[in-house]
Amino acid sequence: MLTVENVDLYYGASQAVRDVGFSAKTGEVTCILGRNGVGKTSILRAVMGIERIERGRVVLDGDDITRRPTYDRARAGIAYVPQGRDIFARLTVEENLQTGFDTLKRGDRAVPEQLFEYFPVLRDMRARRGGDLSGGQQQQLAIARALVTRPKVLLLDEPTEGIQPSIIKLIQRVIETLREKGDMAVVLVEQYFDFAHALADRIVVMDRGAVILEGARDELDEADVRRHLTI
Amino acid sequence: ADTIKVGVLHSLSGTMAISETTLKDTVLMLVEEQNKKGGVLGKKLEAVVVDPASDWPLFAEKARELLEVHKVDVVFGNWTSVSRKSVLPVIEELNGLLFYPVQYEGEESSKNVFYTGAAPNQQAIPAVDYLMDQGIQRWVLAGTDYVYPRTTNKILESYLKTKGVAAEDIMINYTPFGHSDWQTIVSDIKSFGAAGKKTAVVSTINGDANVPFYKELGNQGIKAEDIPVVAFSVGEEELSGIDTAPLVGHLAAWNYFMSADAEVNEDFIAKWHAFIKDEKRVTNDPMEAHYIGFNMWVKAVEKSGTTDVDTVRSAMYGITYPNLTGGVAVMNTNHHLTKPVLIGEIQSDGQFETVWQTPGGVIGDAWTDFLPDSARIVADWTAPITCGNFNIDTGKCSGQNY
C-alpha cells in the first residue's frame, strides 16, 4: 500500500502541490482527477522521486521512502507510466522492455508473453526503435514497459492518451484484471472521465495543487466530481 | 634598487614547456651561483620568473611586464623564433636587453638582443661538410613546415648546389607541427636512399615530431650506417624522452654536448645535478648558451660598473668566456657568438659521442652568405656601421625601429 502524506512541492518559487495526501490500497484503483495544471503529474513524479518535495512523506508498505533515490523506489516495486511516454527513443522496442529487468531477480528476467497479447503491435515491432513508433504505439510500449517490472504499485499518467478506442477498452480490461489479481495498487491519473470513473475504486480530485475531494467512488456523487472538473 | 633583477621569460606551460622549463631552471641556477659568489657589483641578483605559457602574444605582454613593472635589468628567454619576434618590438621600444639561447634561422640582429645560440653557419653548414666528407652524395632535407627549417633548407640547398650536388639528389620534405605518422615519409626516404648513392637525412624536424620519426626509422630498420640522420634540433634532452637503442649512430650538430671532455663541463654538470636534485637530468646546448650569455653579461656589468643597458651593451663586444667544451666563446659586434661546432653520434645511453669538431671557433653570421638578398647585409653594432642590417650595396641601414 502506498501512502502520500502532506506533500508540498515547488518549482522554483511557485508551489505546484500543497499539502497533498492520499493512499492507494493494494487491489484497488485510485483515480486522481483534475483539470490541466493542477499538479497531478507533479504528485506522481514526487512519488517516483523524480521531483524533490519540500515537505511531506511517501510511505510504501510501511517503509518511509521519501529520501530514497528513484531507482530504489522502482526496485521497491513502484512502476511509472509517464505522461508524454518517455520512451528510450534509440533503443529497440525489445530493449525498452528489458530496461525493466533491473528490478527483477536474475531468474525472473523475461518479458512476460502476456504483454504481447495485450499489445500485439509490440510483437510486430520488437526490433524497431522506440522513437520510430507512432504516438499510440509508444504509449502502449510505455505501459508494457512498466508492467515488465511486475510492480506492487503502478502509477499511470493519462495512459489512454493517443490510443485507439479498441485498445483503450483493452487497457481497461487489463487494469481490471490486475485489480482482480489483488496484488497491485494502481494509481491512475486521467482526464477521460468515463474511463476513470468506470475503473476507480477511490477518487481523488485535485485543484490548484491541493486535494479538494477524496473518497470511495461509490460514496462520491458523480455530478459533484464532474463539477469540480469543469470550472 | 638594492638588487639587480634578472627576468626569466620561458614557457612553463603549454607546448614549449618541454624545452623551456629547463632553461628557466638553468637561469635560476646561474643566479644562485652568482649570488653565492657575492652577486654583481656588490648587489644580489634577483630572478623574476613569469610564464608566457607558449602563447606568442603573451610573450610580448610578459616582456613588457618584466621591463615596465618589475624593471628587470636583463632578460633571459624565448625558445621559438615566433616568440622572439613577438617580444622584439617591446624589448627595442623599452631598450631592454635579451639573451636568446637557441639555435635559429638567423636573418636578424637587434640592438637589444644577444644571440647566444647557433646561427645556421654554426650548425647546418659544418654538418653538411662533415657528411660530404663521409661520402654522402644524396640528401634528404626533412623539416617541420616553418621558418627555421625553410630557411635552413634554403641555405643548404643553395650550398649543396654550389658543391655540385644535382637537383635530383636532393629531396625536400615538410611536415606539419607535431606530425606523428611518419610511415610514408620514412618509407620514401628508404627508397630514396636505395638508389645506390650514399644518402643522409638532414633533419630540421622540430619538437614532438622527432620521437615518432625516430621510432619509425628504427622500426623500418633504417640504421645509421645505411642512412644517417643529422639533426639540428635534437639534443640530449630530447633524447632523454626516447628509447635510443635503435638510434645509435644518428648524428646531431651542436656547439655543445654533455659528453664534452672538459673540466668546466664536469663542474657544470655536477652543479646542475645538485641544483635540480636529480642525477639523471641531462645538460644541453641551449643551457650552455645561457651559461655563456649569463656569465658574459655578468662580466660586462662588472666591467661597466652599472646595469645600464647601453653601457653594458657596448661592454659586451669582444667579451670572452670559456666554453663548456673547452676553448673560449667571443661575443661579436653582430651580437652573435664565436663558438666551436661539434658533430656527435647518438649513443645507446642517450649521449652524444663527438665524432668531429671544427678546429677553432666559428663566427656566428647573422645574415647568411648563401642567400642573395641577405648576402648583401651585414650586422655590426660598433662604429662606423652601428646597425644590425647594413646594406653594403646602398651603404644604408634599414629596418631599424629607432
Add this chain to the structure above:
Amino acid sequence: MIDPSETPSGKLVPGKSILVLDNVSVSFDGFKALNALSFVVMSGEMRAVIGPNGAGKTTMMDVITGKTRPDQGKVIFRDYHDLTRLDEPRIANLGIGRKFQKPTVFEALTVLDNLWMALKANRRIRAMFTFTLSSANRARIEEVLEVTGLTALRDDLAGGLSHGQKQWLEIGMLLVQDPDLLLVDEPVAGMTDAETEATATLLRTIAKSHSVVVVEHDMEFVRALDVPVTVLHEGSVLADGSLDTVQRNEAVIEVYLGR
C-alpha cells in the same frame, strides 16, 4: 524564395480543392507507413481523420508539411504548389499550420513570446528589426490567451507548463498564425471532457473561414465536430463518410473501434 503574396491565394474558394494527396507512399526500411494514399481536402472543409495507432496519420501530416519526403506521389496545395518540393518554412508561409501530436512549444520563451513568434507576419530577417505589435494584433493575442485559458500564465516560460497547458498553447499558436489550412494532430489528448467540448466548438468556428484536418481518437470529440470522417489503415484509406456510417463499418470496428 516564393513569397506567399506572389502566388494564387485567396482564403476560401468554395468548391475547389485546397489540398490533394495523390498516390503518396512513404516507407521506412521497407515498412510502408503510407501506401499509395490519395486524399482530398476541399477549400473551407473540415475533415476528421481517424485510424488505428500506426495507421500513418501523423506521417501524412509530416508529408504535407515537408518534414518527410514521400517515396512517390504528389502533394498539391491550391492546385499550384507541389509541396513535396518545398521545405518546411516555405510550406508554412504558403499558409499551412500544424499542431503536433506531442505538444511542442518554444520552452525557453514565455507564453506570450510563443504567441508573438507564431503571429502571422512577415518572416523575413529585415522585418524582424522593424516589427512592432499593431493594436489589432495585440487584441488578437489577448483574445487567444483568453480562449486558451493561459492569460494568467502569459509571462511564464512555456517550458514550465503542464502537459495540457502546452497542448492549449500550441492550439493558441495555430490560431494566431492564422493559416489557410490547419493540420491538427490529436488536439484534445489530455484535456478534460469540458475542455474537449470547448475545443470542438473552437474548431468549428475556425472551420467557417479555414480548411481544417483533425486527427483524433476521441469519438465523442469527432462526433461533436460533426464533419466527414476518413479512416486510415495501414497507410491508405479504409473508409470514409459520416461518423455514423464509418462507425458501423465492420472493418473499422475490427481494426479500430473494437467491440
Add this chain to the structure above:
Amino acid sequence: MSATNISLRLLGNDTGARVFLAAIIALTVLVPILNVAVPPDSPFHVPTYAVSLFGKYLCFALLALSVDLIWGFCGILSLGHGAFFAIGGYAIGMYMMREIGPRGVYGHPELPDFMVFLNWTELPWFWLGFDMFWFAAAMVVVAPGLLAFVFGWLAFRSRVSGVYFSIISQAMTYALMLAFFRNDMGFGGNNGLTDFKDILGFNLQANATRITLFVFSGVALIGAFALCRFIVASKMGRVLIAIRDAEARARFVGYRTDMYKLFVFSVSAVLAGIAGALYVPQVGIINPGEFSPLKSIEIVVWVALGGRGTLYGAVLGAISVNALKSYFTALAPEIWLFLLGGLFVLVTVALPRGLVGLRGQLARRRANSGALKPKLAERDPAS
C-alpha cells in the same frame, strides 16, 4: 536559464547590462586620462603597460561578445571563431606590413621582409590593395564576413547543427592554421606578420597611438554591445532563441532558420574580425597560432565562465579570465594552471549561470528559482 535574463531585459530592468555599460564607458574614458594626465608617481597613474594590457582585454571581450551572440542566443557553438579573429588581424597586419615599405631589413620597396628572404620576386595578388588603409579596413569586415557566409551557407543549408557544426568549425580553423603555417601561403608562415612600425602614419610605439587604439577598442566594444543588444531585443532575438531551443518547430511556423543562423553567424564573424583588427596593432604580432583550435575553445570557455546568453557575461568572462591569466602567470608561474583549471571546474559546478549568475544566486539561495528543471526528456547534447 539565460531565458529568464532575456525576458527580464525585455521588461527593461536589466541592471546588469546598465552597470556593465557604465563600467566599460568609464574604463574607456578613465584609463587614458589616468595614463596621460596623472603623474607617473601618483598611485592613480595607469602605466602604459596597463593601457595595452587593458586594450588587449577589450579586444578579447569583443571577441567573446561575438561568440555569445551566436552561442548564447542561437545555440550555435562555434569552435572555430578564432579564425575570424585571426583573419581580421591578418587583414590589418598586411596593411601594416605594406606600410613598412622600404624600411624593411632588406630595404625592398614593396615586399615584406619574409618574402624577400624566401626569394619571392613580386607581391602575390592577394596582397594587392593592402597598402591602402580603407581597403584593409574593408577587408577586416569583408574577409571574415565572407568566410562565415560561405561556411555558414554550406553548413546551415544542409542543416548541420549541434556538435557536427562545432566540429566542422573546428576543422575549418584547424585547416586554416595549417595553411597559414605554410610559408608558401605568403602570410609569413609560423612567424606570422611582425615588426610593424606604424599605422596610418602614427608610430605604433607612441603613447598617443596606443591610447587611441585603446579608446577605439573601447568604443568598438560599446558599439558592438549596443548592436548585439539591438539584435537580441528585437523580434529577431526571440526567433534566435526559438531556433536555439527548437529549430525544427521554428521552421514549421515559417521561419527560414538557416537564413537567420547565417545572418547572426556572419554578424558575429564580422565582430570577431574587428576584434582581431584592433588586437593586432596593440600586441604587435599576428601569427597562425591564433587559428589554433585550442584558442577557439578558450574563447568559448570565457563565455561559459562569464555566463552565457547575457552578452555582458561574455565580456566579464573574457576580461576576468585574461586578467587572472596575466596575474597568475607572473604571480604563480608554476601552479597557475591548477588555479585556472580549478576555477573553471568550480564555476561550472557551483555557478550554473556563470559569474553573472552569482548575484542572482546569492539573492535567491532557495532552490534554483525560475530555472527550468530539466524535464524527464533531456535535451539533445548538441543544443
Add this chain to the structure above:
Amino acid sequence: MNFIRTFLAGLLVVLAAAMATPAPVSAGELEDRVKALDAKNFAGKGKAIEALEALADPAALPVLRAMQEGLLFREKATKRIVIGVKAARSFEIFDALSGEALGVVKKRKLKKISVNNRLRGRLRLAIGALALTSGDAAARSSAAKALVKDADPTILPALDRALAREQEVEVAAVMGVARAAIQAKGGEKSARLAAISALEGVLDREVMVVLGTLSQAANEPDAEIRALATETLAATEASGRYYGMLETLFFGVSLGSVLLLAAIGLAITFGVMGVINMAHGEMIMLGAYTTYVIQQVFPGAIEYSLAIAVPVAFLVSGAVGVVLERSVIRFLYGRPLETLLATFGISLVLQQAVRSIFSPLNRSVITPDWMSGALEVNAALSLTYNRLTIIIFTFVLLLMIAALLRYSSFGLRMRAVTQNRAMASAMGIRTNWVDALTFGFGSGIAGIAGVALSQLTNVGPNLGQQYIVDSFMVVVFGGVGNIWGTTLGAMTLGIANKVMEPWSGAVLGKILILVFIILFIQKRPSGMFALKGRAAEN
C-alpha cells in the same frame, strides 16, 4: 654446352675456394690485430678492422660485434681490450678474445673504442664475411643479405665457400641472390647474363639498384646486358608497384587504427554520454604515463611491461574517470555544454599535475623486443611489428567494446541512462552507478589507448592535446554515438590520408582531409552512420 662450361667453372671456383681456407692463425697474431683496433683515429681503426678480417678467424667475430655495438673498451689500467656489458652504473667486463670474465668495473676505468658510421659499415662487411660461416642460420642469412647491399666482388670467394657448405635452402637462396648481384656487375658476359636473369622478381631494392645501374648507358657499355637488365628491372618493378599499393593500404589502416584507438574512448564519453570531454586526451596521457611507470617499477620485465600496463592503465584512467564523474560531471547532466568548460579545466589541471610530478620533459618508454623490427613479407613489403600489433590490438579492443555495448546488460543500461536519465532511474536502473561506470569505462579505454600510443609517440604532458582534436573529428565524422561509425570514420580518414600524402605532401594532405571532412558533413549532416527517422529527433 655453354651451361656445362659455366657449371664446371663454378665448381672449380668453389673447390679452389674451399682449398684456400686459411690455416688457423697463431693466437698472438690475433691478439695483436685486436689490440690494433684501439687506434688513435678512425682511419687507423679501419685498417685494423681490415687486417683482422683478413685473418678470417671466427674468433674475431665477437670482438667485431662488440665494437659495432660500442661495447668494446680498453681497460685503462691493464691496457687490455675487453668487452663490457652494462650492469647498473658499471660494467661487467670480459676478455675480448677468450671471453674470460674479468669482473665488474666502474665506467671511469674503461675507455671506449669509439666508432663512427663509416666504421660501422666496414664492420658490418667484415662481420658479414665472417658470419657466413657462422653456425646460426639466421646469422648467415642476414650476413648474406647484407652482402647484397654492399655487393663487393672481393667477397665472392668466401661467399662461394659458404654457398657450397650451406644446407638450409632459404639461406642458400639468399646467398644465391647475393652471388648473382655481385656476378651481374662484372666478369664473363654469359655468366653476367645468367646472373641478371636470375635476379628477375627479386624485390630487394639493392638488387634493383644493381639492375638500374646496369641498364644505363653511362655505366654499362654492353648493349645486350643493358637490354636484359632493363627488361628484368621492368618486370621486377611491376610487382614492386603492387606491393607498394599494399604498403600504402597497410599504412592507411595503421594510421586509421591509431586514430580509432585515440577516439574510441571518446566515442563512449562523448558519443554515448554526450559529455564534451576535453579531458579525454589527458586520460590517454595517463595511460601512457602508466606504461612509463610500470617500466620503471619493473625494469626487468620490459618484454611484459605492455601486457601489465594495459589492465593497470585501464584501472588508473578508469579510476580517475570515475572520480571526475562523481565529483564534477554528475552535476552537469542536462547541461551538456557546460561539460566543455569543466572538462577543459580538468584537462589543464591534469596536464599541470603530470608536469609537476613527472617534470615537463618527455619520458622514455622502451619498445619491447617483440614489437620492434618488421615482418618481412618480401623485400618490397615489410610490416613493422609495432604497427601490426597496434592494428590487431585495436580491433580486438573494438570488438570487445562493441560486444559489451550491444549484448551485455551493462551496455543496455548505459544506453538507457544516457538517453533518458530520469526515466531510466524510474525503471530501477542505478543511474549514478551506471554514469560513473560508463565514464570510467570510456576513460579506461582511453588509458589503454595511451599504452599503445606510448609505443608510437612522445610520452609527455602534451600527449593528450595532440590527439584531442583528431579524436573529436573522428567521432563526429563517423556519426556520434555509433561505434561502427567511429571505426569506419577512423579507417576512412587514415587511408585517405595515406593515399593522399605521397602526392600532396603531409601538410597539404592534412589540410585536404580537413576540407574533406567539412564537405562530407554537408552531405551527411549527422556523420557517416547517422541515425535516421523519428528516433533521431528525440
